[in-house]
Amino acid sequence: LPIKDPEYLQRLTEAILEAAGASKDEAAIVADHLVTSNLYGVDSHGVIRIVEYLQLIEKGEMKLGSPPEVVRNFKATANLDGRSGIGQLAAKKAMEIAIEKASEYGTGTVTIFNSGHIGRLGAYPVLAAQRDMVGIFYVKGKGGDASPMGGRKALLGTSPMSYAIPVQDSPPIFSDFATTVSAEGKIRVMKSKGLPLPEGWVLDSKGKPSRDPDDFYKRGGSLALFGGHKGYALNLFLEGVAGALSGAGVLDEIPSANAAIAQAINIEFFTDLAKFKKNMKHLVDEIRSSLPAEGSSEVLLPGDIEYREMTKRKEKGIDIDDAAWQDIIDVAEKLHVMVE
């Protein structure tokens, strides 16, 4: 594993993007997003994505110099056209507008349609939590991946959801998860390593559980939704509030782009902010200090693993596996970007 300094990765990723035609701003935002994902340990959404982004840029499916545009704008709500541009730009802007509106109206709600790949969802609600608000960010994933409960046809997306809540004297609680049992990226990794999948991730073409990734990739199977009828209900909720509400559409009507909804809730409009954060601190403290289950070494909060990984990787650098690093070197060299 080559271990890389985060600042070096940031510079390299920026240089690759700029060489591909991105503006300084675009390159900086995307590079920061990807390197931060690596720092949090979410390597599937880290700098390796640059390879895919360059392909999308080349095919014209992700456009540089095409910033998001507000197409509907009311007091507490807005709708944003991502204009097939960089998803991180649209997602960040949506959350920033939501925060601004929540400052004045208590809540701000912004939908996005026609956005490029939005990246690691967890990045956005935290922007609200840093401003002492509750942040919510939901995405309707492209269709054709997951089957409805009791069905076998891959109609639905892996649609993920994310939130962040501020806590006194602590970083926010945040969580970010797909409504399928496993994100598609993880299954791809298992397949590339030739490993069988854990039970329950994938269904074959008859809708039966399978441990072979190719039942999904090659033989007409689907991804399983998590949590039975509850995860199914959540997945359809995201089809509604991110897919249909943004105007993007449902199921496979958005083959490559992302649709999303960002919401900021201004705590001070509902209760005393200091009391709220103290309540959340009490929650966190009680859980963290409670006795672990037999066989478990500690009780964690959502976000804990990511915060720990961040501390470790900031100090020791970011591990990138050899194959991923070779892919990055290849795109860099193709664009005549020097790799140290």
Next chain:
Amino acid sequence: LPIKDPEYLQRLTEAILEAAGASKDEAAIVADHLVTSNLYGVDSHGVIRIVEYLQLIEKGEMKLGSPPEVVRNFKATANLDGRSGIGQLAAKKAMEIAIEKASEYGTGTVTIFNSGHIGRLGAYPVLAAQRDMVGIFYVKGKGGDASPMGGRKALLGTSPMSYAIPVQDSPPIFSDFATTVSAEGKIRVMKSKGLPLPEGWVLDSKGKPSRDPDDFYKRGGSLALFGGHKGYALNLFLEGVAGALSGAGVLDEIPSANAAIAQAINIEFFTDLAKFKKNMKHLVDEIRSSLPAEGSSEVLLPGDIEYREMTKRKEKGIDIDDAAWQDIIDVAEKLHVMVE
């Protein structure tokens, strides 16, 4: 099983409540809520609850003649004090205020603290969907029931969530579920029948899966949250946005009352309403007409089972099991209410 006419059950429940001191309005709203729950097949939240409500009224934990009061009121948000009154009153009022605010500001968000038992959650977001809005209703359940992931201490509530989304030419999609694997009421039913629980519902005092309800009721165990770290993250989200945001508090700070958040989203502020409803119709049609998994006879949408049960029970009446019926007769007789 005695089969009862819904209108008769409505009259009887109203009469019992009025005999216990409820106003005509209070009695009508609660009776309608309970009978509708029975019609939807959700008997755990049906007329049998009257027995428990009367006990709460007697103990002074649920107050009659104590309507909810808006204590913070801004343009798009409000906070409601349930004043230990009838929960159905507070919940309905919160959703109605949210709808009113959403008419003008695109979204309306109302939190509730200090409310009596709110009943079947699914009843409230549907009020928004009937007005062509998306409805959301989340509750923070009393603490002391569920353990955090990896833990063994019953710190958290069964905190349920619910939403409804309008669909063209169809009743809304709606869903209503606890963030524990099973609602507590279902476990109580299994216990009363002396049946072992399905694997995964309950954890013993060491945090290990158990099939014995008494590991939860008598021996310091806990309820398991659904869906691994995802259900755990959702449960904590509800602690935040319903518990802390309403001012009620977290964990066991609200021993008997409910805290909640109601939100209405006015679709027309984001996209064309007709297009939205058509999109949802397309979603529903594609799913319903898709091939079922092997061993499954059809593919359903959230709410389908409830709508079918409603149709059947409106025609054939409501089955109430003998023990439950006897309990209802007992409270009626105690209050000198005639039972036909």
